Amino acid sequence: MRKLSRTNRRFLMRLYEQFWILGRLRTQEGLGILAHRMPAKVVKALPGIRLYAPCNVLGEVISLPCNGEVLIVLHYELESLPQRVVNYVVAHEFAHVVLGHYGADFQYADSSLKHNDKPEEVATDRLVASWGYAASDHPMANDSEAMRREAQEEDRRVWEEVEAERQGRGGVSTDGPAGS
Numbered sequence: 259m260r261k262l263s264r265t266n267r268r269f270l271m272r273l274y275e276q277f278w279i280l281g282r283l284r285t286q287e288g289l290g291i292l293a294h295r296m297p298a299k300v301v302k303a304l305p306g307i308r309l310y311a312p313c314n315v316l317g318e319v320i321s322l323p324c325n326g327e328v329l330i331v332l333h334y335e336l337e338s339l340p341q342r343v344v345n346y347v348v349a350h351e352f353a354h355v356v357l358g359h360y361g362a363d364f365q366y367a368d369s370s371l372k373h374n375d376k377p378e379e380v381a382t383d384r385l386v387a388s389w390g391y392a393a394s395d396h397p398m399a400n401d402s403e404a405m406r407r408e409a410q411e412e413d414r415r416v417w418e419e420v421e422a423e424r425q426g427r428g429g430v431s432t433d434g435p436a437g438s
């Protein structure tokens with residue numbers, strides 16, 4: 259492929275540094291091709307663009323190629339999981355950062371292993387355990403249907419409290435303590 263103009267290279271680098279794309283090979287390629295085909299004049303006239311590319315895993319740590327920062331990706335699917343599981347996933351991704359599990363040099367020692375059997379995942383979960391997170395809150399330790407029901411129950415409790423407060427009953431839940 260021919261060399262990119264400065265404008266288009268900046269355009270592409272801006273896209274790459276703004277959002278999670280490194281694990282989305284086809285999308286990344288499509289943007290690269292676009293940067294080669296879109297005339298610089300057209301690129302210059304574009305407004306600032308951010309793309310949102312949710313990943314098919316709950317969370318991911320990505321090293322940005324341009325400025326040395328790390329991007330933590332958290333999937334919108336988390337919003338339909340119980341809070342305790344979301345707490346775990348968030349901590350797990352930060353633990354990956356702490357352990358340096360990102361960047362061009364990082365590779366799983368044995369990528370043929372199942373996710374939770376990888377030594378890096380074991381080390382990450384051990385670290386979050388040391389921060390006080392329960393292994394039983396790991397999404398893979400939970401049945402997905404049960405997690406969805408639990409999250410819906412949490413939502414229902416929140417709405418009941420909101421409703422109770424609205425009616426001046428002080429937001430006291432009648433079915434036991436809210437949250438866990």
Ligand SMILES: [Zn+2]
Nearest residue numbers: 350354379382
């Ligand atoms: Zn992990």
